[in-house]
Amino acid sequence: MQRRDLFRQLSRAAAALAWQQVFAASGRVQPDDASAWSEPADVFTLGVASGEPQPDSVVLWTRLAPRPLQADGGMPARAIPVPWEVALDARFTQVVRQGVAVADPAVAHSVHVVAHGLQPGRAYFYRFSAGGQHSPVGRTRTAPAKDAKVRNLRMALASCQHYEHGFFTAHREISDADVDLVVFVGDYIYTTEAPRHAQVRKHAHAFAKDLAARTLADYRVHHASYKLDADLRAAHAAHPWLMVWDDHEVLADYAGDHDPYLDDAQAFLAVRAAAYKAYFEHMPVSPHRVPARADMPMQGRFQWGQLADLWLLDTRQYRDASVCQGSVLHAPMGGKVLWRCKAAEEGNRTLLGQGQEDGLAEGLAGSMASWKFIVQTTQMSPGLLHVPVAGDLVYAEGWDAFPAARARLMEAIAQPRVQDVVVLGGDVHRHVAANLRLDPRDRSSPIVASEIVASSITSKGLSELANAWIKSSNPDIVHMRSDERGYVLIDVSPQQVQCEFRGTLHPVRAQAKFRTQARCLIERGVPGVRKV
Incomplete structure (x- = not known):
C-alpha cells in the first residue's frame, strides 16, 4: 500500500469514528429532549430528501436552517435532537420505524438517517420533527x-x-x-x-x-x-x-x-x-x-x-x-x-x-x-x-x-x-x-x-x-x-x-x-x- 493511501485510510477511519460518535449520541437522547429547543421561524426551509435505496433501508436527509442564507443556518451552537418517522401512509397512522437523530453544528445541523428494517420494493413516507415543527412529508422507496x-x-x-x-x-x-x-x-x-x-x-x-x-x-x-x-x-x-x-x-x-x-x-x-x-x-x-x-x-x-x-x-x-x-x-x-x-x-x-x-x-x-x-x-x-x-x-x-x-x-x-x-x-x-x-x-x-x-x-x-x-x-x-x-x-x-x-x-x-x-x-x- 502506498503511503498516501495509508494516510487517506487512517484519516477516513478517524472521520468515520467521529461521525459514529455523533450518531451514537442519538441513542442517549431522551424523548423529552426533543421539546427543549423551539423556533418560531420555519426550521425545514431546505426540505427533505432520500437516497441510496437498499432492499431493507434508505437514507433520509434534512438540515435545520431557519435562516438558510446564514452560514450557521440561524441555529444555536449546540446539538439538537431530531425525531424521525417512517410510515406506510402520508398521514402517519401506520408508523413502521422511528428514532431520534442528532443535528450537530459540526455538520451544519444536517441529519443523515439510515432507516433500517424496511421491506424490499415498496414505497414509504417519512418526516422529521424539530423546533416544535414537523418537516414536509417525503416519499421514498426501497430497492x-x-x-x-x-x-x-x-x-x-x-x-x-x-x-x-x-x-x-x-x-x-x-x-x-x-x-x-x-x-x-x-x-x-x-x-x-x-x-x-x-x-x-x-x-x-x-x-x-x-x-x-x-x-x-x-x-x-x-x-x-x-x-x-x-x-x-x-x-x-x-x-x-x-x-x-x-x-x-x-x-x-x-x-x-x-x-x-x-x-x-x-x-x-x-x-x-x-x-x-x-x-x-x-x-x-x-x-x-x-x-x-x-x-x-x-x-x-x-x-x-x-x-x-x-x-x-x-x-x-x-x-x-x-x-x-x-x-x-x-x-x-x-x-x-x-x-x-x-x-x-x-x-x-x-x-x-x-x-x-x-x-x-x-x-x-x-x-x-x-x-x-x-x-x-x-x-x-x-x-x-x-x-x-x-x-x-x-x-x-x-x-x-x-x-x-x-x-x-x-x-x-x-x-x-x-x-x-x-x-x-x-x-x-x-x-x-x-x-x-x-x-x-x-x-x-x-x-x-x-x-x-x-x-x-x-x-x-x-x-x-x-x-x-x-x-x-x-x-x-x-x-x-x-x-x-x-x-x-x-x-x-x-x-x-x-x-x-x-x-x-x-x-x-x-x-x-x-x-x-x-x-x-x-x-x-x-x-x-x-x-x-
Whole structure:
C-alpha cells in the first residue's frame, strides 16, 4: 500500500469514528429532549430528501436552517435532537420505524438517517420533527430484494443546473413523474457566475473572485440557496436519488488534487475539503461518505433485483491533471478543446483512478443482472470536432482527452461474460444517444455497449450549428440536440431499455412546458441504441 493511501485510510477511519460518535449520541437522547429547543421561524426551509435505496433501508436527509442564507443556518451552537418517522401512509397512522437523530453544528445541523428494517420494493413516507415543527412529508422507496425477478425500473436522468441560466422547471415535472429513482450525474451547483446577458435569475450568494478565499461558509450558503428552489425541493421529496458529482460542486475544471486556475496546491485542497463537506451536509447520501479532510468516497454499486446493477463512478477526485494547458483552445461555440495534444494519448492517464477501474471491471465480469448501468458524469462516446487538414479538436474535460482510459474500460465491457451495458452521463449540456465501440475511432470495430446522456436542467448548451458539426464528425451518435434543456426518462424491462428525451427551449422559464424530443430503444442482447 502506498503511503498516501495509508494516510487517506487512517484519516477516513478517524472521520468515520467521529461521525459514529455523533450518531451514537442519538441513542442517549431522551424523548423529552426533543421539546427543549423551539423556533418560531420555519426550521425545514431546505426540505427533505432520500437516497441510496437498499432492499431493507434508505437514507433520509434534512438540515435545520431557519435562516438558510446564514452560514450557521440561524441555529444555536449546540446539538439538537431530531425525531424521525417512517410510515406506510402520508398521514402517519401506520408508523413502521422511528428514532431520534442528532443535528450537530459540526455538520451544519444536517441529519443523515439510515432507516433500517424496511421491506424490499415498496414505497414509504417519512418526516422529521424539530423546533416544535414537523418537516414536509417525503416519499421514498426501497430497492427490490436482490434475488427478485423485477419487471420494471423507471429512472429520471439529470445533470447540470446552473441557477442563473434558468428555472428548475424540469424538477417540477420530475417530481410529478412516476419514477423509482432520480439519477443525478453532476454539477448540482455552479460556483461560477453566468455572463449578465445569459442570466435568467441571480444567485442569492456570490463567491469571492479569489478562488483561494472560498470557505466552508461560502459553500454552505450556496448549497442552501439552491435548495430554496421549490421545484428542486419537490423532486427530492418525491423520489429517492442516486448521485455522483462533477467539477462545479468544487471549482470549474478541477482534476484530482489540481485546479488549473489555482496554482497553490494546498490552497486548492483546502477549498476542495470545504466543498466536499458542504456537499455531504446537503445531500441524501450515506453517513459512511462523510469526508475525511479533502477526500470523500462517492463511488458505489446499487442493485435493483435481478434486473439492473448500477455503478456510481467518481470522475473528478481521482483523475489525472489536465495536459497541454498551453495549447488549450476556447472554441467559438463554447468549451475548451485540445489540438494536437500528444500528452493526452499517454497510456497511464486515468479518469477514474486505478482502484475504480479495477473495481468496475471486476464488478461487470461478476454481475448476473439483466442490465448493467455505468453511472458517470460525461459523454463517453467520441464528441470531437473534425477539421479537414488541421486535425481533430478534442473536448478537454471528457473521455476524448483520456483515450487510453476509455480503451481499458471498453476492453472490460467487451469481455464475453459482460453483456447489455448502458453508460449514463451528463456534463455536455446536450441530449445524446450513441453506440460505443471497442475502438471508438475505428468504424469496423464491434459495438459493445450503448450510451444515454442527459442534457442540462438549465445550463446553456452549444448552438445547433456546432451540434451539427459534432454529429457529422462522429457517426456513432444516433441522436443529439443541444438547443433544449431537459432530462431523460429511462424505462428498463428484462428485454429492453426505452429512453424518452424530454426538453424545453433555453432559457428555461418558470412556466416552461416540456415535450418529447426523441425516443430511443436498446434491446437485450443487441449492443447499441436506435431511434424509434
